[in-house]
Amino acid sequence: MALSLSSFLVPISLLLVSGGYCATVTYDFDVGWVHANPDEAFNRPTIGINGQWPIPPIVATKGDRIVVNVKNSLSNESTSLHFHGLYQNGSTHMDGPPSVTQCGIAPGSSFTYNFTVDQPGTYWYHSHSRGQYPDGLRGPLIIHDPDSPHKDLYDEEIVLTFSDWYHDLMDGLLAGFISIANPSGAEPVPNAALVNDTQNLTVSITPGKTYLFRMVNMGAFAAQYVWFEHHTMQIVEVDGIYTEPTDADMIYMTAAQRYSVLITAKNTSDANFAFVGSMDQDLFDVIPDGLNPNVTGWLVYDNGKDKPAPQEVDAFEPFDDFTLVPVDKEEAYSHVDHTVQLDLKMDNLNDGANYAFFNDVTYVAPKVPTLYTALSTGANATDPAIYGSNTNQFVLGANEVVEIVLNNNDPGKHPFHLHGHAFQVVSRSDEEAGSYDASNAPELPATPMRRDTILVRPNGNVVLRFRADNPGIWLFHCHIEWHVASGLIATLIENPLGLQDQLAGKIPQNHLDACKTSNEPTEGNAAGNTVDLLDLTGEYKSPGELPAGFTARGIVALVFSCIAAFLGMAVISWYGIQPVKAKTG
Amino acid sequence: MPNVFAVPVFFICFRECLETSIIVSVLLAFLKQTLGPEHDAVLRKKLVRQVWFGIALGIFICLCIGAGIIGTFYTAGQRVFERAEWIWEGVFALVASIIITLMGAALLRVNKMQDKWRSKIAKAMEANDLSLKTNGKIKRWAERYAMFLLPFITVLREGVEAILFIAGVGVGLPAKSFPLAVICGLIAGVAVGYLIYKGGNSASLQIFLIISTCFLYLVAAGLFSKGVWDLEQNAWVKLAGEGAAEAGAGPGSYDIRKSVWHVNCCSPLENGDGGWGVFNSLFGWQNSATYGSVISYNLYWLVVIIGFLLAAYQERTGHWPLQRPKASAQEVPSEITSEHETDTEKKKHEGVTSSEVREVPA
Numbered sequence: 001m002a003l004s005l006s007s008f009l010v011p012i013s014l015l016l017v018s019g020g021y022c023a024t025v026t027y028d029f030d031v032g033w034v035h036a037n038p039d040e041a042f043n044r045p046t047i048g049i050n051g052q053w054p055i056p057p058i059v060a061t062k063g064d065r066i067v068v069n070v071k072n073s074l075s076n077e078s079t080s081l082h083f084h085g086l087y088q089n090g091s092t093h094m095d096g097p098p099s100v101t102q103c104g105i106a107p108g109s110s111f112t113y114n115f116t117v118d119q120p121g122t123y124w125y126h127s128h129s130r131g132q133y134p135d136g137l138r139g140p141l142i143i144h145d146p147d148s149p150h151k152d153l154y155d156e157e158i159v160l161t162f163s164d165w166y167h168d169l170m171d172g173l174l175a176g177f178i179s180i181a182n183p184s185g186a187e188p189v190p191n192a193a194l195v196n197d198t199q200n201l202t203v204s205i206t207p208g209k210t211y212l213f214r215m216v217n218m219g220a221f222a223a224q225y226v227w228f229e230h231h232t233m234q235i236v237e238v239d240g241i242y243t244e245p246t247d248a249d250m251i252y253m254t255a256a257q258r259y260s261v262l263i264t265a266k267n268t269s270d271a272n273f274a275f276v277g278s279m280d281q282d283l284f285d286v287i288p289d290g291l292n293p294n295v296t297g298w299l300v301y302d303n304g305k306d307k308p309a310p311q312e313v314d315a316f317e318p319f320d321d322f323t324l325v326p327v328d329k330e331e332a333y334s335h336v337d338h339t340v341q342l343d344l345k346m347d348n349l350n351d352g353a354n355y356a357f358f359n360d361v362t363y364v365a366p367k368v369p370t371l372y373t374a375l376s377t378g379a380n381a382t383d384p385a386i387y388g389s390n391t392n393q394f395v396l397g398a399n400e401v402v403e404i405v406l407n408n409n410d411p412g413k414h415p416f417h418l419h420g421h422a423f424q425v426v427s428r429s430d431e432e433a434g435s436y437d438a439s440n441a442p443e444l445p446a447t448p449m450r451r452d453t454i455l456v457r458p459n460g461n462v463v464l465r466f467r468a469d470n471p472g473i474w475l476f477h478c479h480i481e482w483h484v485a486s487g488l489i490a491t492l493i494e495n496p497l498g499l500q501d502q503l504a505g506k507i508p509q510n511h512l513d514a515c516k517t518s519n520e521p522t523e524g525n526a527a528g529n530t531v532d533l534l535d536l537t538g539e540y541k542s543p544g545e546l547p548a549g550f551t552a553r554g555i556v557a558l559v560f561s562c563i564a565a566f567l568g569m570a571v572i573s574w575y576g577i578q579p580v581k582a583k584t585g
Numbered sequence: 586m587p588n589v590f591a592v593p594v595f596f597i598c599f600r601e602c603l604e605t606s607i608i609v610s611v612l613l614a615f616l617k618q619t620l621g622p623e624h625d626a627v628l629r630k631k632l633v634r635q636v637w638f639g640i641a642l643g644i645f646i647c648l649c650i651g652a653g654i655i656g657t658f659y660t661a662g663q664r665v666f667e668r669a670e671w672i673w674e675g676v677f678a679l680v681a682s683i684i685i686t687l688m689g690a691a692l693l694r695v696n697k698m699q700d701k702w703r704s705k706i707a708k709a710m711e712a713n714d715l716s717l718k719t720n721g722k723i724k725r726w727a728e729r730y731a732m733f734l735l736p737f738i739t740v741l742r743e744g745v746e747a748i749l750f751i752a753g754v755g756v757g758l759p760a761k762s763f764p765l766a767v768i769c770g771l772i773a774g775v776a777v778g779y780l781i782y783k784g785g786n787s788a789s790l791q792i793f794l795i796i797s798t799c800f801l802y803l804v805a806a807g808l809f810s811k812g813v814w815d816l817e818q819n820a821w822v823k824l825a826g827e828g829a830a831e832a833g834a835g836p837g838s839y840d841i842r843k844s845v846w847h848v849n850c851c852s853p854l855e856n857g858d859g860g861w862g863v864f865n866s867l868f869g870w871q872n873s874a875t876y877g878s879v880i881s882y883n884l885y886w887l888v889v890i891i892g893f894l895l896a897a898y899q900e901r902t903g904h905w906p907l908q909r910p911k912a913s914a915q916e917v918p919s920e921i922t923s924e925h926e927t928d929t930e931k932k933k934h935e936g937v938t939s940s941e942v943r944e945v946p947a
Contacts, residue, residue: 180824182828184828352840352841549846561883564887569803572893575896575897
């Protein structure tokens with residue numbers, strides 16, 4: 001009794017100590033279908049919250065507890081919410097990805113996310129269920145910071161979300177994407193670009209003031225070039241990490257990246273100025289006729305004046321985020337304990353569809369959410385084998401310095417995102433540089449930029465480092481939603497024994513109920529086997545590899561064809577050699 | 586190599602040219618025989634000149650027609666073909682294969698071919714003889730220049746036939762792959778024709794003809810299989826669109842559901858893989874074989890084998906299997922039966938025609 005009482009009292013006392021700063025912010029989200037037409041071109045079913053779309057931002061202050069009660073009223077799809085960029089220290093079970101840290105929230109059921117945020121910055125939240133967020137279930141998540149190093153530099157803040165937009169539902173697009181009819185894996189091209197889930201946005205500006213623009217790319221696929229005509233951006237934050245203020249005329253924001261920039265208004269209101277988000281068309285396989293890759297908004301100084309059409313730009317020359325320096329000047333980890341090498345490729349499997357691979361393995365979600373496997377397998381949780389054969393799993397030891405070497409053996413650009421951490425970007429190659437070669441690498445930056453989503457260039461590489469000080473199950477994946485569906489995911493199992501200490505037996509009942517509702521096991525290895533943890537019989541697997549050249553079938557066919565040809569020629573020769581009743585003249 | 590030498594085109598030229606050579610040689614032999622040295626040398630020379638003139642004019646007109654067809658195809662027609670390239674290639678490959686198959690066997694029976702033409706010439710002469718009674722200047726002219734008209738018309742016929750076949754086989758082949766194949770085919774055809782004329786049907790010649798016939802059927806089998814493959818590829822390209830084209834010879838360039846084997850190299854379509862295109866033209870090689878292409882290839886040979894066995898049976902017994910022998914066989918007005926006229930009949934024809942020729946006024 002005394003024990004339980006004290007454990008009950010500790011959090012309360014903590015609450016009291018931190019005093020008035022700590023609040024609990026509660027959101028009740030009823031997720032359901034609405035109709036929306038943000039580009040005024042096509043009215044489509046869209047996933048809204050509480051009957052509304054665009055969905056509300058989640059806003060809190062550093063140190064707050066956030067509680068999100070989700071009710072799934074979609075009726076035809078299960079759902080989930082991931083809070084992109086939040087480290088979820090001690091609460092990996094609130095991270096969101098189904099089959100990783102929870103079971104999907106079945107239609108009709110409810111689920112509660114409950115965690116504290118100790119990190120200020122610009123984030124976003126979105127469904128992590130298969131291909132779902134581009135249907136509308138994504139919005140900004142802003143954590144304010146009373147102690148921001150930049151708080152004296154601006155007067156007001158404005159959130160700008162950028163996004164691509166499809167007219168078709170993801171369900172149908174995904175079926176066509178991972179299909180024998182799409183052997184090259186050409187991603188569906190968006191129909192429009194949006195800013196704040198609309199187009200031709202106007203932002204009222206007061207002359208002389210300085211604004212903090214918190215910009216989020218919450219698109220499914222397209223990176224966007226962003227620029228403000230005749231205004232310079234000063235980057236002060238990327239992905240929740242404060243940076244030394246750095247000027248930029250144009251930034252390149254991949255899907256899932258965030259930038260906070262300071263923009264100082266002109267002192268006169270003589271004119272209004274356009275700002276543009278322009279989708280990177282290099283990503284698109286075939287650019288459809290009539291696609292407008294741009295979305296325009298205006299900084300409006302004077303409502304009575306024109307809103308000029310944006311000027312054409314000669315070339316896209318965006319700022320290179322690699323050069324940014326974090327305010328905290330955290331030094332590059334010089335010693336690496338654990339290197340995780342990931343070689344990316346795209347290839348076809350024997351169902352004829354195109355898949356994405358890390359080290360020749362395409363991700364397929366396990367039967368048991370990986371977190372529940374880690375929590376239910378005792379000392380065996382450190383054995384990577386129990387997590388399945390298609391999860392690209394890596395078990396990281398406590399407080400190891402981990403280095404991810406990502407070699408992009410694909411001619412496409414990929415924005416990679418790590419759950420649970422911001423990583424140091426210690427090296428990033430130009431395109432066509434090939435695989436990373438440590439012995440031939442440029443000198444590491446002293447205080448490397450950190451962020452949680454990084455662009456890797458076509459056939460290039462990137463090297464990321466972080467300390468494994470956050471026990472949890474963290475996905476590392478491409479944030480192009482198509483590539484998530486085609487399996488470009490790795491699972492990092494960070495300090496599983498420490499994780500058991502934190503969470504074993506503490507998974508909330510409504511999380512376990514979610515699995516019960518959808519009939520998913522919550523114990524055992526990836527295949528749900530609780531007895532022999534190395535027996536993966538019945539696990540979910542990817543389609544097989546393409547047959548390599550001549551299989552038995554091919555050899556038989558070839559031999560038969562040869563025999564047929566020789567037999568045929570033998571008969572012809574036999575016929576030809578026969579004496580003819582000659583009548584030669 | 587397939588870019589500069591279209592093997593099927595070569596064989597068609599060879600075959601048609603050989604047939605023409607045989608006709609010419611039959612005609613010349615005929616003149617030699619009937620207007621031997623004891624006869625009027627001037628008249629013979631004149632008639633021989635007529636034969637050559639007829640041949641030359643026939644060839645010339647054929648060349649004009651061929652040039653015209655090729656010209657139209659590579660200007661106006663190209664776009665139509667490009668739009669449904671695989672369908673055209675497939676259909677023409679199948680048609681070409683069937684044509685080669687039907688006419689190929691005749692190479693093994695060159696003496697039959699000679700007989701056929703001998704009797705045709707004889708019949709033509711006879712017809713001229715009969716039509717004399719109906720009179721008219723044209724008839725008289727035709728009769729007078731029979732030795733010109735016969736080779737002229739046969740060359741024209743064979744030539745136009747060849748052009749149509751080549752057009753069929755050649756769809757989808759680059760224009761530059763034609764000339765060399767055509768020239769080689771013509772030279773080979775003339776050469777073999779000359780050998781036949783000079784040496785008769787010698788054993789080594791027969792072996793040569795057997796080998797070329799075997800090749801001819803290999804090509805036809807490959808074409809047949811390729812035709813089916815092309816039609817399947819058409820369906821695949823329709824389904825997979827851009828992706829199929831982008832894939833080159835790699836994954837995605839073929840329909841895995843229909844695949845029997847696939848190697849990511851050695852594609853006859855890839856320019857870099859040079860030699861495989863030759864294998865494709867000669868044997869119908871595909872780096873990506875389908876059930877359709879393999880089964881059609883084997884089926885083709887099965888049909889050919891059965892066909893030759895039947896023909897051999899018919900030659901031996903004089904009737905087809907399951908057919909009542911002799912009496913009914915005679916009634917079948919097929920070429921083969923006509924070729925099996927008895928020697929006495931043949932001599933009769935020759936006798937008639939040669940007497941007619943002698944009466945042609947100088």
